[in-house]
Amino acid sequence: MMEMPPLQFTQTNGIRMGFYEAGPKTDKPPMVLCHGWPELAFSWRHQIRALSEAGIRVIAPDQRGYGATDRPEPVDAYDIEHLTADLVGLLDHLGIEKAIFVGHDWGGFVVWQMPLRHPDRVAGVVGINTPHTNRAWADPIELLRKRFGEHMYIVQFQDPAHEPDKIFGSRVEQTFDAFMRKPARRPDAPAEEVVAGVGASPRLNLAFPQMIANYDARHDPRAPILSAEEKQVFVDAFTRTGFTGGINWYRNMSRNWQRSEGLDHTVRVPSLMIMAENDAVLPPSSADGMDKLIPDLEKYLVRDSGHWTQQEKPEEVSAKLIEWRRRRFG
Template identity: 85%
Template sequence: MIEMPPLQFAQTNGIRMGYYEAGPKTDMPPVVLCHGWPEIAFSWRHQLKALSAAGIRVIAPDQRGYGATDRPEPVEAYDIEHLTGDLVGLLDHLKIDKAIFVGHDWGGFIVWQMPLRHIDRVAGVVGVNTPHTNRPWADPIELLRARFGEHMYIVQFQDPARGADKIFNSRVEQTFDAFMRKPVPRSESAPPELPVAGVGASPRLNLAFPQMIAGYDAKHDPRTPILSPEEKKVFVDTFTKTGFTGGINWYRNMSRNWQRSADIDQTVRVPSLMIMAENDQVLPPSSTDGMEKLIPDLEKYLVRGSGHWTQQEKPEEVSAKLIEWRRRRFV
């Protein structure tokens, strides 16, 4: 039986946002859990239960474009100003002054931006896998294109005509079968590709995700799923209904976000925790090198044996660290 608090709704920043809340309303500052792509608030089901049982007030929204939350049409409606503004509006709706923001994957990028843009609403920040980095010296899409080429998934996402949305939308179960698995134990110096239609793994990371999904066959995948059939059904049913475009539109604002952030000081001036995953192939622990220069009050914690979906792969360890840090730093 999957336990989730009741779904509630908030009018925030021009949209209706679905969210889940647990724990005592008297607990301050509460913890806001922000998911990544392709995920939903359900990705935090283990932490909602554990943190609330520990007496911590915890809130997990479906963010703009996802799940029970509105999916505006304009691509520009998914820029960083809207995404951080949504969280401020959620606090307003709940009459919360400040919160600790915890983010995984894309959610990590959002929560690191919160103290840069809305410092008066942020008590602390926790990044899960996603580091805080300085503003790139050039447009991040051009940097990714130069490093990885046109088939790199983020580069592909920039042009809707290339059909990435359609590939994911027409292969929802394949997408979650392929993505939501534990990594293969590292026996080589480089991470493997996901198996595609029985083709053997090659010693490099395949970042052409749309094409990978189009050719994926779970029968030939030796990796262990991290979701039970019941849990996978929640993701598949949700994205079958909503599609993937809302989340992909976050990527389509990377150049816009970069252009509009030139005058923002990148120093994070709140207590911060960086939870790293030893075997994350896209966001490895090495990607956090140098964060201390931008975050004076930073702790780091390594989750060994975990791939990218850390809060779902190692839920007890992630929850325990969040509880320990929250209790120690916010008495």
Template identity: 80%
Template sequence: MIEMPPLQFAQTNGIRMGFYEAGPTDDRPPVVLCHGWPEIAFSWRHQIKALADAGIRVIAPDQRGYGATDRPEPVEAYDLEHLTGDLVGLLDHLKIDKAIFVGHDWGGFVVWQMPLRHRDRVAGVVGVNTPHRPRSPIDPVELFRERFGNSMYIVQFQDPSREADKIFDSRVEQAFDFFMRQPLPRKDTGPAEPPTAGLGASSKLNLAFPQMIAAYDAKYDPRKPILSAEEKKVFVDTFTKTGFTGGINWYRNWTRNWERAEALDHTVRVPSLMIMAENDAVLPPSAADGMEKVVPDLEKYLVRGSGHWTQQEKPEEVSAKLIEWRRRRFG
């Protein structure tokens, strides 16, 4: 049986946001858990229970475009100003002045932006797999195109025809079968390979996730699933209902976010923790090298043997680290 608190709703920043809350409401500062792509608040189910059981107030929203939360039509409604503004509005709804923001994958980009844009609402930040970096000197989408080519999924997501969305929307179960697996055992020479098992000739594509999923057959995938059948059904049912476009629209704002961040001071001036996953092929631990230059009060923690879905692959370890760090730094 999967344990989740009851779904609640908040009017925030022009949308209705679904969220889950557990733990004592007088605990401060509470912990806000922000999911990545393609995920939902349910991705934090293990941490919600563990933190609440430890006496910590915990809040996990379905973010804009996902799950029980509204999915506005305009692409620019998914930029970082909106995504961080949604979290401020959620704090306002719950009458919370400051919180610790924890983000995995895309949620990590959002939480590292919180102290840059809303410093007075942030007690601390935890990045799970996603590091904080100084602003790139050139448009990141052009960087991805240069480094990985036009087939790289983030570059493909910029295509206004939305072909990638259609591939995911027509193969929801296939997508979660493909994504939600542990990496194969790492080679001695470096991090785990990108998830290309079960793809035949398509495995030559570099991060071309739409084509990988279109060609994918779970029968031939040697990687171990990280979700039970019951857990997978939650993701599949949710994304069958919502589609993938809301989450992909976050990627369609990459250039806009980069352009509009030029005037920001990119130094994070709150207590921060970086949780890295040893075998994440897309966001390896090396991506966090040098973070101390822009995050002066930083601790790092390595989760060994984990791929990209760290809080679901190694839930007890991630929860224990969050609890230990929260208690040590905030009482």
């Protein structure tokens, strides 16, 4: 695969996981890079190269339901307990005691859970775009339904008939054409001036399945962030796997909330929050108050970046990861 180390496999937590590794095996603690939706380990291609060339050991898995990794059938096989245990199994396979976990988008939710559920395996955490929050006061799906309505994509994703999965799966190239672009305007722009799907204000269009169904790249003024060759990697992977595995992560949000009752949400390891100035789905303001849950927290703002930060601003993200890793861990 373009710009990637050789694909390796391990059995972990009942599944076969594909992953990529680079950098010196003697480097400690390594950095484990966890992608979001709809992405792959390939989303970290720039960081894998930069970090490994800086002498840092780096590991990037295709997570459960994605790419080269197994896609179990049961929906509850994608809850946060499974997703975090997968990463513990990956460390076990590689003989690693502790790692720094770096996560973007859904991967961010997973890595912030690692020190809560497996504190003895976590040296540090980096969230990219995705903040760490306390447990919601009510079921998150019901909160999203109340704020955004039935057409909000995460609410739609709860559909047991898998209609959103079918829409994306029948329009794979359209999906990546539409998603993998820089935002058209600032996040606070009026809804009618923002390309559908850019933001998380109630005024904005978060009906992603319908957006994809009606999307025509010829009329999209936003700049793509992927080359034709890079986009093809995503298209080929999701044409083969479909989208259900990744969407099943969303189908466990209520389950995750129910099962997290009583869990201490304090993160007690060195942590870094990288925010993107123009990500309206996960804006910098969503990270407000994180210091109340994370005593050892640094924040860093990437300007002029939308949601796909490690691919939109790869040099800046890689440089910050390297600087923070060296300063905090040697």
